Amino acid sequence: MALVIINPKGVEPWISALKEVDPDLDIRSFPNDTNRDEISFALTWRHPYGIFKDYPNLKCISSMGAGVDHLLRDPDLPKQVSIVRLADPYLAQDMAEFVLALIMNHLRDLNAFKIKQTESIWKPADYLRIRDVKVGIMGMGAIGKRVATELQKAGFNVMGWARTSKEIPGITVYAGANEFPKFLNETDILVSVLPLTNETKGILNKKNLQLLPKNAFVINVGRGEQLIDEDLVTLISEGHLSGASLDVFTEEPLPKNNILWKQPRVNVTPHIASLTNPTSVAPQIVDNYYRAKEGKPLLNVVSREKGY
Numbered sequence: 001m002a003l004v005i006i007n008p009k010g011v012e013p014w015i016s017a018l019k020e021v022d023p024d025l026d027i028r029s030f031p032n033d034t035n036r037d038e039i040s041f042a043l044t045w046r047h048p049y050g051i052f053k054d055y056p057n058l059k060c061i062s063s064m065g066a067g068v069d070h071l072l073r074d075p076d077l078p079k080q081v082s083i084v085r086l087a088d089p090y091l092a093q094d095m096a097e098f099v100l101a102l103i104m105n106h107l108r109d110l111n112a113f114k115i116k117q118t119e120s121i122w123k124p125a126d127y128l129r130i131r132d133v134k135v136g137i138m139g140m141g142a143i144g145k146r147v148a149t150e151l152q153k154a155g156f157n158v159m160g161w162a163r164t165s166k167e168i169p170g171i172t173v174y175a176g177a178n179e180f181p182k183f184l185n186e187t188d189i190l191v192s193v194l195p196l197t198n199e200t201k202g203i204l205n206k207k208n209l210q211l212l213p214k215n216a217f218v219i220n221v222g223r224g225e226q227l228i229d230e231d232l233v234t235l236i237s238e239g240h241l242s243g244a245s246l247d248v249f250t251e252e253p254l255p256k257n258n259i260l261w262k263q264p265r266v267n268v269t270p271h272i273a274s275l276t277n278p279t280s281v282a283p284q285i286v287d288n289y290y291r292a293k294e295g296k297p298l299l300n301v302v303s304r305e306k307g308y
Contacts, residue, residue: 001040136187197307
């Protein structure tokens with residue numbers, strides 16, 4: 001049986017990484033793959049909806065990253081096929097470093113100085129220190145835990161919020177809907193690394209964001225659909241929020257007419273917080289390929305009900 005790669009951004013780095021692990025792998029690339037009845041495993045990112053109906057012997061579909069919402073949105077996703085995601089150790093560390101960079105940029109308000117530079121204005125300003133703020137992390141899975149612990153190492157007072165209770169040394173973790181308001185009330189810098197589910201869609205709305213302290217700052221590196229853009233812009237313009245850094249959006253690439261482009265207190269980056277490294281995840285892809293082929297338990301199986 002063979003493995004097919006479906007990726008509009010290109011397949012060559014993935015083929016190279018997988019062949020490095022197992023030179024004998026039979027790898028096909030969409031849309032040039034033929035004899036689709038020979039395919040048992042699909043590795044994909046943002047596939048064309050409905051395409052998997054053309055693979056009658058498919059046993060497993062693997063996302064090319066930690067996120068799987070791009071898969072679960074497909075109404076024709078075969079019910080009998082297992083879904084897995086990738087757990088890349090570099091992904092979590094890259095995310096933690098990116099979030100730290102965004103927070104330090106906010107504390108020192110470096111964007112304001114860049115604007116002043118274009119106007120040849122020399123004007124020092126006050127700034128915040130690490131000890132001045134509490135950082136709240138929404139989502140305490142593998143990536144959220146790494147972000148929280150790395151920020152803690154840097155000296156930040158870090159809290160977390162998750163769907164269920166978590167025990168993380170030195171970090172208070174609030175759990176469930178009942179503790180969500182208290183978590184928000186105490187958070188000066190809110191960071192979302194949540195997966196996209198029915199429960200998290202639109203969670204960064206006006207009602208919830210108003211629970212943050214005045215001048216709080218919002219960072220979204222989870223999924224774009226979690227944020228209501230208009231609510232964020234309203235609360236910034238009203239002076240309740242000091243600004244935001246956004247790396248994920250409901251529609252990507254972000255349309256040129258989107259209101260976020262022209263917001264001076266909003267930083268826009270093109271979904272680059274952390275990128276999956278084909279070389280680092282190739283061994284687990286090959287492992288799951290053979291597990292699926294031999295009917296063994298898979299790694300990092302996704303619950304369709306939970307959405308992650």
